[in-house]
Amino acid sequence: MNKLWIVLTYAVFTVLLIIPLVKMTTAAFSGGLGALGDALSRPEALHAFMMTALVVVTVTLLNTLLGMMTAVYLVRGNWMSRWLRRLMNSLVDLPYAVSPVIGGLMIVLLLGPGSAAGAFFDHIGFKIVYAFPGMVIATLFVTFPLMVREVMPVLQEIGTQQEEAASTLGAYSWTTFWKVTWPSIRWAVIYGVVLTIARALGEFGAVLVVSGNIINRTQTATTLIYQDVENFNVTSANGAALVLAAFSIGLMLLMEWAKKRRGVH
Amino acid sequence: MHIEVRGLNKHFGSFHAVKDVSFDIAKGHLIGLLGPSGGGKTSVLRMLAGLEQPDAGEILFHGEPVTDLLPQERGIGFVFQNYALFKHMTVFDNIAFGLKVKKVPKAVLKERVMELVELTGLSGFEKRYPHQLSGGQRQRVAFARALAPEPQLLLLDEPFAAIDAKIRQELRSWLRELIERVGITSIFVTHDQDEAIEVADEIMIMNQGRLEQKGTPWDIYKEPKTPFVASFIGESTIIDDVSELRGFEEAGSGAGTRALIRPEYIEVGDAHEFTMPSATEEGVVHRLHFRGSEWMVEVEVGGHKLMTYRSLEKPSLTPGQHVRVLVHRAYMFNEERSWMEENRLKVDPMPVMI
Numbered sequence: 001m002n003k004l005w006i007v008l009t010y011a012v013f014t015v016l017l018i019i020p021l022v023k024m025t026t027a028a029f030s031g032g033l034g035a036l037g038d039a040l041s042r043p044e045a046l047h048a049f050m051m052t053a054l055v056v057v058t059v060t061l062l063n064t065l066l067g068m069m070t071a072v073y074l075v076r077g078n079w080m081s082r083w084l085r086r087l088m089n090s091l092v093d094l095p096y097a098v099s100p101v102i103g104g105l106m107i108v109l110l111l112g113p114g115s116a117a118g119a120f121f122d123h124i125g126f127k128i129v130y131a132f133p134g135m136v137i138a139t140l141f142v143t144f145p146l147m148v149r150e151v152m153p154v155l156q157e158i159g160t161q162q163e164e165a166a167s168t169l170g171a172y173s174w175t176t177f178w179k180v181t182w183p184s185i186r187w188a189v190i191y192g193v194v195l196t197i198a199r200a201l202g203e204f205g206a207v208l209v210v211s212g213n214i215i216n217r218t219q220t221a222t223t224l225i226y227q228d229v230e231n232f233n234v235t236s237a238n239g240a241a242l243v244l245a246a247f248s249i250g251l252m253l254l255m256e257w258a259k260k261r262r263g264v265h
Numbered sequence: 266m267h268i269e270v271r272g273l274n275k276h277f278g279s280f281h282a283v284k285d286v287s288f289d290i291a292k293g294h295l296i297g298l299l300g301p302s303g304g305g306k307t308s309v310l311r312m313l314a315g316l317e318q319p320d321a322g323e324i325l326f327h328g329e330p331v332t333d334l335l336p337q338e339r340g341i342g343f344v345f346q347n348y349a350l351f352k353h354m355t356v357f358d359n360i361a362f363g364l365k366v367k368k369v370p371k372a373v374l375k376e377r378v379m380e381l382v383e384l385t386g387l388s389g390f391e392k393r394y395p396h397q398l399s400g401g402q403r404q405r406v407a408f409a410r411a412l413a414p415e416p417q418l419l420l421l422d423e424p425f426a427a428i429d430a431k432i433r434q435e436l437r438s439w440l441r442e443l444i445e446r447v448g449i450t451s452i453f454v455t456h457d458q459d460e461a462i463e464v465a466d467e468i469m470i471m472n473q474g475r476l477e478q479k480g481t482p483w484d485i486y487k488e489p490k491t492p493f494v495a496s497f498i499g500e501s502t503i504i505d506d507v508s509e510l511r512g513f514e515e516a517g518s519g520a521g522t523r524a525l526i527r528p529e530y531i532e533v534g535d536a537h538e539f540t541m542p543s544a545t546e547e548g549v550v551h552r553l554h555f556r557g558s559e560w561m562v563e564v565e566v567g568g569h570k571l572m573t574y575r576s577l578e579k580p581s582l583t584p585g586q587h588v589r590v591l592v593h594r595a596y597m598f599n600e601e602r603s604w605m606e607e608n609r610l611k612v613d614p615m616p617v618m619i
Binding site for chain 2: 180
C-alpha cells in the first residue's frame with residue numbers, strides 16, 4: 001500500500017512537472033541552437049523580456065515597501081479601530097480569491113479610457129491602461145498579499161515588547177525599526193521578495209487584459225509566449241518559456257539556500 | 266527622582282483599569298506595587314514609562330509634568346516581565362543599545378558596559394546571545410540594559426515572575442542590594458506579597474484599579490486601612506459575627522460588620538499557660554500542620570475555625586484535644602470604616618488597689 005503511494009507520487013510529479021519541462025526543453029532546441037538564438041533575439045522577444053524585467057523590478061520594489069507598511073499597520077496600528085483592521089486584513093487576501101483576469105478587468109474599468117479617472121489621466125498625457133503603469137498596477141494587485149502574509153506572522157510573533165524596550169532606552173521609531181524590528185523580519189521580507197519576483201515574472205491574465213498585448217510596446221514574456229503559441233511558432237514559444245522557467249527555478253533554489261542560512265544563524 | 270502622580274485614570278475600551286490613582290514617591294526609594302492580577306499595577310507602570318497615555322491625571326518628575334513626553338524623553342529604565350531582550354544582539358550589544366542611541370563615544374561606552382557586566386555578574390557572557398542564557402542571566406542582562414543610560418527612575422514589571430522559586434530568592438536580595446548601591450528610585454510590580462515585603466522600602470497596594478494603601482510593609486501589616494489590604498497582606502480568618510468570641514461580646518454590633526483575625530492574634534494552650542485565664546475560652550484542636558519552624562494549629566471555637574501558630578518549644582498538642590484559646594484582638598470592618606478591637610477581658614476586671 002505504502003509503495004503504491006510512493007509510486008503514485010512520483011507518477012504525478014513526473015506527469016505534471018518533469019515531462020512538460022523535458023518536452024519544453026527538447027522543443028526549444030528542436031531547431032538547433034541557432035534557431036533558438038534567433039527566436040530569442042527577435043526584437044519583439046528582446047522587448048518583451050525587457051518589459052517583464054522592468055515590471056518585475058518596479059513591482060518588487062513597490063510591493064516590498066507597501067507590503068511591509070501594510071503588515072506593520074495591520075499588526076501594530078492601534079490607532080485604527082480593531083474593526084477596521086480586521087476588514088483590511090481580510091481584504092488583503094482578495095487577490096488570492098479573485099481571478100487575475102477579473103483583477104485586470106477591474107483596472108481597465110476603473111482607469112481605462114472610458115472612465116472619468118482614465119479620461120483625466122489621458123488628458124494630462126499620462127496613459128495608465130494599455131501602458132506600463134497599468135501593467136505595474138495589475139501585477140501589484142496579484143502580488144500584494146505575498147509580502148503582507150510573509151511579514152505579518154513574524155511581527156505578531158515578536159510582539160511589541162522589544163520595540164517598547166528600545167523606546168524606553170531612548171531610540172526613536174526609525175532607529176527602533178532598523179535596529180530592532182528589521183533584523184527580526186529580514187528573512188520574512190526576503191521570502192516575500194522571492195515570491196513576489198516569481199509571481200510577477202509569471203503573471204499572465206491580469207497583464208494580458210491591462211496591457212492590450214501590443215508588440216514592441218506592452219508585450220511581456222508571458223504574453224509573447226501566448227502569441228507565439230497562437231501563431232504556431234512553437235520553437236520561439238518554448239524558447240521563451242525555457243528562459244522564464246530557468247529563472248524561476250534559480251529563484252526557488254536561492255530561496256532554499258536562504259532558508260538554510262537562516263537556520264544557521 | 267521625586268515622583269508625583271495626581272488623579273491618574275485609564276480606560277481600555279469600557280474597562281476602567283486605573284481609577285483616580287494619586288501618590289508621591291521620595292527620591293531613592295524602592296517601591297513595591299502589589300496587588301492581584303488585573304488590578305491595574307502594570308497600567309500604572311506603563312503610564313509612568315510613557316508607553317501608555319492616561320485618560321486623565323498628571324505625572325510629575327522633579328515637579329515637572331511629563332505626561333506629554335515620549336518614553337524616549339523621560340529618562341526611565343524599564344525591565345519587562347519577559348525581559349524583551351533584543352534576541353539578535355549579544356549581551357554586550359543589548360546593554361550598549363541605550364548608549365549607542367545616545368551616541369556615547371566608543372571608549373566611554375565600552376567602559377560603562379563592562380562596568381555593568383561586572384556589576385551584574387555577567388563577566389564572560391558578553392558575546393553570548395539571549396537564547397544561550399538561563400532565565401536568571403537574562404533577567405540580569407535586562408537589568409543592566411535598563412541601567413546603562415543612567416536613568417533616574419527604574420520600573421520593573423514582575424521582574425521575578427518568569428524565574429523558578431529557588432533562584433528567585435537569590436535574585437531578590439541581589440536586586441535589593443544592587444538598587445541600594447546604585448541609589449536609583451525604583452518601582453516594581455508584583456503579585457507576590459512576600460516579595461514586596463522582603464524587597465520594598467514601601468508598598469503600594471492596588472486592587473480593581475484603585476490604590477488601596479501606601480506605606481512601609483510594617484505599617485500596612487499593623488494598620489491596614491481597608492478590608493482588602495487586611496486580607497491581602499498576611500494570613501487571616503474572617504469571622505462574620507465576632508460577638509460569639511469571648512472578650513468581644515460587645516464588639517461588632519451593627520449589620521455587615523465582620524472581623525478579620527490573624528494567626529498571630531491568637532494563642533492556644535493549656536489553662537496554666539495563660540496569665541489571665543478568664544479571657545480565654547474552650548476550643549478543640551481540629552488539625553495540626555508542621556511548618557518546619559512551628560506548628561500551624563487549626564482550632565475550633567464555638568463553631569468558628571481559627572488558625573494560629575504554636576512554638577515547637579511548648580508542649581505539643583494533639584487533634585481532638587481540648588485547649589484554651591485567647592484571641593488578643595480583631596480587625597473589624599464594615600462598609601464605612603475599619604478599626605482594631607482589643608479583647609476587653611484582657612483588662613483586669615478587678616484591679617487590686619494598693
